[in-house]
Amino acid sequence: MGPNVAIIGAGFGGLCMAIQLEKAGIRSYTIFEKGSDVGGTWRDNTYPGAGCDTHSHLYSFSFERYSSRTRRYAGQPEILHYLQGCADKYGLRSRIRLNTAVVSAAFDESLGKWRVRTSAGEELFDVVVSAIGQLNRPQLPDIPGISTFSGAAFHSARWDHSVDLAGKRVAVIGNGSSAAQLVPKVAEVAGHLDLFQRTPNWVIPKQGIDFSPRVRTAFRLVPFLQRAYREWVYRYAEHILYPALAGGWSTDLVRKYALGHLHEQVSDPVLRAKLTPSYPLGCKRVVIDSDFYPALTRPDVDVVTDRITRIVPGGVETVAGVREADAIVYATGFETSEFLSTIEVTGRGGRRLAEEWKDGAEAYLGIAVPHFPNLFLLYGPNTNLGHTSIVFMLECQVRYVMGCLPQLASRGPMEVRPEAMDTWRQNLDRDMEGMVWQAGCTSWYKNASGRVTGNWPGSATAYRRLTRTPRPEAFQFAR
Structure with missing residues (x-):
């Protein structure tokens, strides 16, 4: 049976998470999608010429080969068709609730479960996986008139x-x-x-x-x-x-x-x-x-x-x-630094995620946050890339979450230890010093205070190594 999992978002991240749950025989999950179909940013961005500037064979799941043999770079219709095909092939449609936006998620300590509220009501889940991404809230410039x-x-x-x-x-x-x-x-x-x-x-x-x-x-x-x-x-x-x-x-x-x-x-x-x-x-x-x-x-x-x-x-x-x-x-981009800002997330002890992140979003491995048990982020803080495919990073994160599920099932709700988060932050800051993003220009990689909250400062290979297997000592468990 496995834990009951709420997945927020039906783009690349949410679909990848659901597919791996299916492969593991875990079918107690629900995907909440605020839009009218799967696809995320590739459903929303339909402007003339829309497409991907990452090679299509890499901007696709490693377990689901890119079907076209004709194009190096896929256009928006092709990518959307690919994601729709993945949802159909792996039988995800029956577990996707379209036009259903998640309003809030609060951890109930007495039950050890998350209360997820949408416009349709409230439900209980053991695990919440946020896959809402960074490129989904259009940003208009602050121009008078x-x-x-x-x-x-x-x-x-x-x-x-x-x-x-x-x-x-x-x-x-x-x-x-x-x-x-x-x-x-x-x-x-x-x-x-x-x-x-x-x-x-x-x-x-x-x-x-x-x-x-x-x-x-x-x-x-x-x-x-x-x-x-x-x-x-x-x-x-x-x-x-x-x-x-x-x-x-x-x-x-x-x-x-x-x-x-x-x-x-x-x-x-x-x-x-x-x-x-x-x-x-x-x-x-x-x-x-x-x-x-x-x-x-x-x-x-x-x-x-x-x-x-x-x-x-x-x-x-x-x-x-x-x-x-x-x-x-x-063509002014997106609000990228306020992760999960559209959802009110409350963790253990009544801690509000928005307050925890008031100085900038951060998460251990970009995936887990202290005081928020059984909450996992896909495409979270400091996991964007400037040189290769984000789909690769998403697969690393999904594999990591899948590795956490047996542990929380046997040991109770798990949350990353504050000291593990502190060490992660120090290492991240050290590695960030050598990156070109610190050169002084303004970009969507940074938050309002100038801190780089979007990008991962290492190689994709290094991130894959770090997320290969969850380290139990980095977490504390309720039981």
Whole structure:
């Protein structure tokens, strides 16, 4: 039978957790999903050009081979179809409650169980696994006058497909990964596009999106090659991209690669100067795209670097004047540092998670929090990556949680010891000192106080080693 498990979220993390429970013969679980289908961020982000900039063979479960042999990088429809297929194949649908948001979760010490409350009522669970992710709460910029705009306006993660942008003057505010994907597509149909850029991003090109016919044939005839290719992509990220973020041997190599890409695709020295970052590569999330720069060189596209002062009914006002617009797209990212902020979580002794994290979210291994028994986080604090696939990290975390279930079943509710958390924090801070994210730029990796709460400062291989098996001495048990 196993423990009764509540899983919050039906994206990559939640589905992975449910699949491993199924494989272990544990079917006493429920997935709560606030949306109308599985998929998480890949259900929500439907803007033109939406897709993944991590190789598809790595941005997929190791136990469920990526089905396409034609593309290196999957688009949003493909990824959503992949996740829907996983839910169907492993029989998860009957245990998913769609359109059901979790409002609160409180640990009842007298019962040793969690009281999980949704709009449909309250239920008891032995274990709560949060798989709500970091990229699900759109962030709008703090610009005066947003509500006064007379045209269509929406966030890129809430794309309004009823709005026809053909021939329109479109303002795109923000220039990160989402903007890099949508700008080329929108520029093809818009009458004019203004990209409002506060800080330029480092951009490196995508390797050819489609595999050659020869490679497709090889994948078809020799299935093992897909796993070998996945391993090669993983090793490339670990041994070339990761060192560039840690001040290692490849720092200058990757920087020159990015600058070479800029010079090759942007010949105008004035525009090139606008697009050249002044901070170290990797301090902010690196954009991986080959179509972004060519779109910015179009005669009907302007890169606007003048500071925005406010939104007016007819467009966007900067210090240099008003740029007229018929529609505004806010490609301004997500609220990433306030983990679990949409759910009121109360642990042992009435401790509120929001209060515990008032100075910044933190968790042992990014998974467990002192004073919150049997609560496990997937894609929690300091588990995001700047160089490889988050799906790899999720599988490590799910394996770790699966290793905890037999222990809490036999020894009672388990929570990480404060001293284990202290040691983890000290090691994390020490390792973080050498990472490029500390270089002084602003990014979604950091919280409001400037602490990096998003990213893992080690290699993915090191994280896999640390999460291979739970250490009982790091926890205390109720029995």
